[in-house]
Amino acid sequence: MKLQLDPDRLFPADPATRDVASGLYSRVADLPILSPHGHVDPALLLDNTPFGDPSELFIRYDHYVTRLMHAAGVQLSDLGIPDRTTGAAVATPREVWRTFCAHWYLYAGTASGYWLQHAFVEQFGIDLHPSIDNADALFDRIDAALATDAFRPRALFSQFGIEVLATTDDPMDDLATHRALAEDPSFAGRVLPTFRPDAYLNPAAAGWADNVHRLAEWNGSAASSYSGYIDALAGRRRHFVEHGAVSADHGVFQPLAVDLDPSAAAALFDRALAGTLSDDEQRAFAGHMLLEMARMSVDDGLVMTVHPGVLRNHHTDTFTRFGPDTGHDIPATTTYVDSIRPLLQKYGTIPDFHLVLFAVDESVYSREVAPLAGFYPSVYVGAPWWFLDAPDAVLRFRSAVTETAGFYRSSGFIDDTRAFLSIPARHDMARRLDSAFLARLVREGRIDTPTAERIIVDLVDAMPRKVFKL
Amino acid sequence: MKLQLDPDRLFPADPATRDVASGLYSRVADLPILSPHGHVDPALLLDNTPFGDPSELFIRYDHYVTRLMHAAGVQLSDLGIPDRTTGAAVATPREVWRTFCAHWYLYAGTASGYWLQHAFVEQFGIDLHPSIDNADALFDRIDAALATDAFRPRALFSQFGIEVLATTDDPMDDLATHRALAEDPSFAGRVLPTFRPDAYLNPAAAGWADNVHRLAEWNGSAASSYSGYIDALAGRRRHFVEHGAVSADHGVFQPLAVDLDPSAAAALFDRALAGTLSDDEQRAFAGHMLLEMARMSVDDGLVMTVHPGVLRNHHTDTFTRFGPDTGHDIPATTTYVDSIRPLLQKYGTIPDFHLVLFAVDESVYSREVAPLAGFYPSVYVGAPWWFLDAPDAVLRFRSAVTETAGFYRSSGFIDDTRAFLSIPARHDMARRLDSAFLARLVREGRIDTPTAERIIVDLVDAMPRKVFKL
Amino acid sequence: MKLQLDPDRLFPADPATRDVASGLYSRVADLPILSPHGHVDPALLLDNTPFGDPSELFIRYDHYVTRLMHAAGVQLSDLGIPDRTTGAAVATPREVWRTFCAHWYLYAGTASGYWLQHAFVEQFGIDLHPSIDNADALFDRIDAALATDAFRPRALFSQFGIEVLATTDDPMDDLATHRALAEDPSFAGRVLPTFRPDAYLNPAAAGWADNVHRLAEWNGSAASSYSGYIDALAGRRRHFVEHGAVSADHGVFQPLAVDLDPSAAAALFDRALAGTLSDDEQRAFAGHMLLEMARMSVDDGLVMTVHPGVLRNHHTDTFTRFGPDTGHDIPATTTYVDSIRPLLQKYGTIPDFHLVLFAVDESVYSREVAPLAGFYPSVYVGAPWWFLDAPDAVLRFRSAVTETAGFYRSSGFIDDTRAFLSIPARHDMARRLDSAFLARLVREGRIDTPTAERIIVDLVDAMPRKVFKL
Structure with a gap:
């Protein structure tokens, strides 16, 4: 049994459709890779150790x-x-x-x-x-x-044709690695940090109080000061912007946005530090902070991405013994329409605010994400993520969102990977699948070939540049 | 780039399957259009102004x-x-x-x-x-x-081959336009009113109290009389029946039916007029009125259609500035199995009661709508609606419902359009897609060609006539 | 109109893909039937009456x-x-x-x-x-x-090539029919009982208190003794194991597992017998008993199968007049991620514990079932069941679960039938559909033909033997 790659892999079975897909794919196969969200360690590229x-x-x-x-x-x-x-x-x-x-x-x-x-x-x-x-x-x-x-990492970075690679970083990271990489004349790639503040926003997150103290210390404000906490977060975001960040990423269980007035928020903040919030109050404060992050994105221009719906560390014994990211993060039902509404009421139509909504519950694509992205100028449909970043799932996704939102409300492909060597495989897969999807529409007389040729290039190149302000 | 219509558009890619689809389509391409639910203004046809x-x-x-x-x-x-x-x-x-x-x-x-x-x-x-x-x-x-x-509208009505066109109308509409059209010897089409009482049933709807007063005034009863309110609604339905209406349409957020005894309903009615109902009580009263509408449909024969699951006017600022129907009605999760049960307990097996259940949450098709329609003689599967009235979504729908409910429990295509010129495009699309779906089953050996030939004609012609009592 | 069976039925339309599917199918078309879950009456085979x-x-x-x-x-x-x-x-x-x-x-x-x-x-x-x-x-x-x-039943059993047929049985069944069949030298088939204790576990089930009394009487314990109740259930399971049972099946509305300590459980048990439990308490006790069944499965090796999500007897009048199983059992939304978690926390990684999770709400396949089966060694993905055991639904299922869980976490086909003559049709359908699915992956260059040839045999033969410990 030989292991090999079919040059026509992932294209539709019908020969005429396959030909169209192959032609579309050939236009984008060699375009540079734009990876605006992932989990590669930037030190890998700075140190360039094998x-x-x-x-x-x-x-x-x-x-x-x-x-x-x-x-x-x-x-x-x-x-x-x-x-x-x-x-x-x-x-x-x-x-x-x-x-x-x-x-x-x-x-x-x-x-x-x-x-x-x-x-x-x-x-x-x-x-x-x-x-x-x-x-x-x-x-x-x-x-x-x-x-x-x-x-070596830099050789592969170049061989893979990566133009932009975003990492995912702690808000208190000094970003020295990113700075050093950017200032290194021998490295031409763009490696951008991403602001990922979950553990600084949600009182239920492990280490939240410690993180609040770290923010206050950095900011020179009292740890018990809500306004200092808000200032510090804005300040850390500025630090990220100054180091090339284009987005802030938010991993939440449910995408809940809550609009509290500052005094109510400050009261919850005090009690969160005292450890006396109920579960509902914790959710309310975290939801308020999601809204605050949107407000700051409006101010500082960072694209806001939301990755909801995963119950992390489902098996406690495995988590205790082996830590997080050990295979038992399980998706749950997600809904956006009500929960994200307060955020969209306030900021949904602000020019230049970009909000990318991801999902691991597929039912939300046609029901909520595409309709929201089909109206709000700020909302973009996040590419299939995690359990859904696979061939059939990607085609189901395109089918679910395109008829409502068209091709020009989607984020472009997101590899979201920790596995550096999988980056070209994942982007190649996405390009083949989008070619396959477009080829079917061509064959079904729904778009013509020149239109498909324009769209495939835009999906691979123009859309991620636009959505992530690259 | 030429704009053109592929004569084989929407047919499956496989050539043999495509041939079957084309043959099926040719049997229905020119059948008259039956449009039992939509939003065209009847004055367009009465006045026949350009x-x-x-x-x-x-x-x-x-x-x-x-x-x-x-x-x-x-x-x-x-x-x-x-x-x-x-x-x-x-x-x-x-x-x-x-x-x-x-x-x-x-x-x-x-x-x-x-x-x-x-x-x-x-x-x-x-x-x-x-x-x-x-x-x-x-x-x-x-x-x-x-x-x-x-x-001119009448010329297009004729050119499009429209036989029946239903409009959507306020319960207090005098239907003079419909009457005039029906009595106009120079116009041969059937233009039927549809009773749409949402704003008269739900205390949470804008203008509900005013509408209750309008009903009472017309009925000569006291505005505070629950029995007068019920009588008036039944009377307005009779008015619609006398003017050719075949259905009553119900747009609800959740398809909740609540079985209250008349005294409990009357008590809620009083408090609704006084503006003292809680949200739960408002929902209970609206749910009770949905059940009342079913009861009246059993009496007067109007087909009951239910369009649930849309959160209207998601962005309040846009609504305030530009009004409703401006693009930000967003679907939400829908479930029927529990919520509609009281209605089906009472009326689900009554002969000649027709209840058409629509959805914008696709997950409900295979899970609930097809099983309900596969048992209750009253229940029909509503055609894909709104965000789902598109090629891929229609094929997903047929795939989701047919294996459980067959072809003979579905409503026939509903264009639901405000855009008069899109009527032939929409019906042609539906005919092509049903041909494509049937052709696939033929090619997969699941039905034979003569069976498919009978079904395609029934889907386009017999089913809407039967379901909507045309 | 001739009625006939297309030899290529259910295979994909594309000729090249169809050839691959046909080749795969030919490898499994004549393999013996393994039916580890169904509803055939064993007396049919013992008596062999026409x-x-x-x-x-x-x-x-x-x-x-x-x-x-x-x-x-x-x-x-x-x-x-x-x-x-x-x-x-x-x-x-x-x-x-x-x-x-x-x-x-x-x-x-x-x-x-x-x-x-x-x-x-x-x-x-x-x-x-x-x-x-x-x-x-x-x-x-x-x-x-x-x-x-x-x-005659035995002749058909042999002609159909059935090797194993599991029935579904009441926990108090003496299994004399199964014993007689097993001891009958003239019958070579394996007919296995299945322990189905729903009505003994859920205080809300009709007859629960009577069933508790029957258990106590058999066990020689006091009817009011919770420990006697638990002992009796374990004893009845042993009785099933001794008569060849390989699995215990659990039909629940929601797959809720609740971890109560024995004294709390005993207190609820007492009040359940007294008829004073609230709905929530009834659910908690039933959820606790689901966890107890898992514990017993860990002890006695019976495969635990869970069939959730059906609201039985939706139309009360039909139920009253014609009894259960008369066509109005309707699926509802199902979720596993939270509800089953206590069970998986305790037993999810115990070697040799097998838990097969079924669904009638398709959205749960890609969202929850495949991710759970992709981590927990105990969890297997149940084959499409009831409303979903149909061609298109089976292909949607394979598409939904395979990319996350692969082929080796699924249960093998389950016919779940009461209709003896439909057994070969159902298994043949499943073999054709798995061949069709694999052929598509081959044609899309995702797996090669030798891999597909191995998988199709494993799906039909090795997996049900392994999952159900046949």
Whole structure:
């Protein structure tokens, strides 16, 4: 069984439609990659140190990958993830890799399998399905490649054609890494920080009170001062803007916006610090702060992105032992229409305010996100995210939103990845799928070919530049 | 870039399936149009005055069209919609048209774009994509056509092959226009009024108390009399029946039916007039009145249609300035199974009671609407409505409901349009999509061709006649 | 109009994809049937008495079939279902059959129509669409066949290639029929009981208190003893295990698990017997018992299956007159992420605990079920059930879950049928659809043919054996 990449992969089955898709794809296959939201560590590019071993690169830190083996009965410690409660030894990288290769069959038909196969073939020239028999040989092959200059992070950044790469950063990060990268004359890429303040806004978040104190200390204000807290957040956002940030990202369980007057907010803030808020009051304060973030985005121009609807760390024992991002963040029902309304009432029609609404509950795409983006100049439809960033799901998404909102209200593709080597696979996938979707509309007589040719370029290039103010 | 209509548009890509679809479509392409629910003004046909300019015809009153330009940053006043709070001048029709042509690219892939293209090509012979360069020429061309007799409303009614056209009317409308049309020997079409009592049933609706007084005045009963209120509603329904109405339409946020005894209802009615109902009590009274409407439908035979799940006027500032129907009505989650149950408990199996359930939350189609219609003789599956009356959404709908409810529990296509010139485009679209869906089932060996040939005719012709008692 | 079965039915339209699907299907078309969940009466096989008439076989007991005629206005008594409140005569089998044939057109495009057509053609060699004209001839033909030895239940069991057939049984069933069948040297099939304790767990279920008394009596404990109740349930499960049961099935309205300490549970139990629980307390006790069933599954190895989300007996008058299972069980919104969490917190990662999560609300597949099964080693994705066990719905299901959970977290097909003659049609349908789905992925370059060939065999054979511990 040879491992290979079909040059027509992801295109529709019908030959005539496939030809159209192939033609559209050829117009965008080599365009630069714009990645306005993701989780790559900027130090990777500043230091340009070689990647570690194949397991570190592809498995250990990718909870898309580890979770399916966990579901098959593999212990996370056997995938290289240390148990914090025991400190017991974990499997070696080579052992982890063998376990992965033995479970390669689990990934058939999954998004992870698609990306891994892309990277194996394109970047390492592997032409065999991983298996227990070839695990060591594949490990050695990848490991050897990683030691070469061609596989150093900056070389790959260039080879992948990345023009813009946004990272995700703590509001108190000094952004020295970003500054150093920007000032490095030997590196031409744009690596932008992203302001991610969840743990500074929601009193229910772990460490919120500590974060409030850190803000106050930086700001020189009293920790108990609500106005100091607000000033400090605005100040940290300015710091991000000065370092090239274009967006602020908000991960929330429900996208609730609450419009409190400052004195009511200040009262909740005091009681939050005292630890006496009820659950409803915590939600109200967090919802108020989401509205405040919108207000600040109107002021400072940072694009506001909202990623709602994931119940994190569903299995407490696994979280306690192995930490977050270990595969058990589970989507929940999401609704925007009522919850986000106070924010849109205030800021929805302000020029140059950009609000990108993501979802992991697909039912909200046609029902709420597309209609909102089809009216509010501020609202853009976020690309399929997380569990939905996969071929069929992406086509369902385009089908769900396009008829209501057209093509010009969508955000452009977001890879949202921690896995640097998956970036080209993910963007290539998105370009193929948009080509496939457009080709079907052409074949069904709903748009003509010149229109589709314009749209595919705009989806890949013009829209992310516009939406994320790149 | 030529603008044209593919004769095989909306048919499946696979050539063999496409041939089947084309054959099915040819059986219904020219059947008369039955439009049992929509929003055309009957005075248009009585007076038969020429349509205004292209902007009035295609843009100004079509919030499907204006909302996408608004989302792109165009002010509603620049689309000819006056700002009620300032009374400032609005753009001229030609300016509106130019703005629209400059934004034509926004509509690619949308339902509105599909309908507009159909009308431009079929009705005006336009063969260019609208653009800022040809905007004036297109304006002049359409404007000139509108001045000809062939484009007078009655001529188009006849040219479109409309047999029945239902309007949507206020319960206190005297229906003189309908009467005059029906008595006009020079007009052969059937134009039927529809009883739309929302603002007379829901104490939370603007103007409810005034409407109650108008009913009482007409009825000669005391405004404070609940029994007089009920009598008056029944009387107004009789007035509609006498003028040819076949249905009563109910737009509700949630399809809640509440079974109150008359004394409890009367007590709520009194307090509603006094303005002292809580939100829950308002909902309870409105839910009770939905049940009363079902009871009256059982008595007088009007088909009951329910259009739930839209949060109207989401952006209050836009509503205040530009009024309703300006593009920011947003769908919300809908559920029928519990909420409508009291109504079905009482009337669900009454012979000749027809209840058509619509939805804008697609998840309810397979989960609730098809199962309800697959048991209750009264319940019919409403055709995709509003944001879902588009090609992909219609096919998703058929896929969602057919396997549970078959083809003979669906309402037939509903155009629900305010845009007279879009009527043939919409019905043609529905006929093509039903042909495409049936062709796929034929090609997959699930039904045979003669069965599909019978069904396509029944969907277009027999079902709306039966469901709406035409 | 000839009635026939297309050998390529349910395969994709595109010829190249169809060829792949056909090749995959040929590998599994003749594999033995594994049916780990259904509702066939085991006495049918023990007694091996001939089936009754065509109406009894295909109509009277199949509420999938009766409900569509009821929706078309046919009285249930005219379909052979007696009215318990009047005791009035019901239609004769031949009359019922004539009514059915006259309404055959209703089933075009439905799952029931597909299965019926399969049985008519494959098992009775019928080559005409049923109609009022041929109703008597078809009745006689089927009736004559049923009188032959080839149509006795055991002969069909063998002819259908059934290897395992699970029934659904009351916890107090002595399982004598299963024991007799297992000990019958002339019958080689495996017919396994399934423990179905809903009416013993939920105080809101009809007969719960009586069932508690029956448990206590069997167990020799006091009826008022909570620990005796728990012991008795564990004992009855052991009885099922000793008679070959592999699973316990749980039909719940919402899949709520509640973790109560034993004293709190015992207090609710006492008050449940006294009839003084509030609705919330009833739900809490039932939720606690769901958790207890999981604990017992961990102990005794029975696979735990959860079928949530159906509001049973929606129309009370029909229930009163004609009993349960008469076509008005209606799905409702379902969510797992929060409600099942306490169960997964405790038992989700226990080795050898298997929990199969079904759904009738499709939105939960991609949002919750696939993510849960993609992490928890215990969780498997239940096959589409009830209203969703139909061609399009099955393909939507595969599309919704595969990209997140792969192919190796799904349960294998579940026919869940009461209609013995539909078993081969349903399993054949599932095999064709999985072949069609895989063929599309092959054609789109997402998996290669050898991988698809392995997966199709595993889906049909290895997965149900593994998931249900066959």
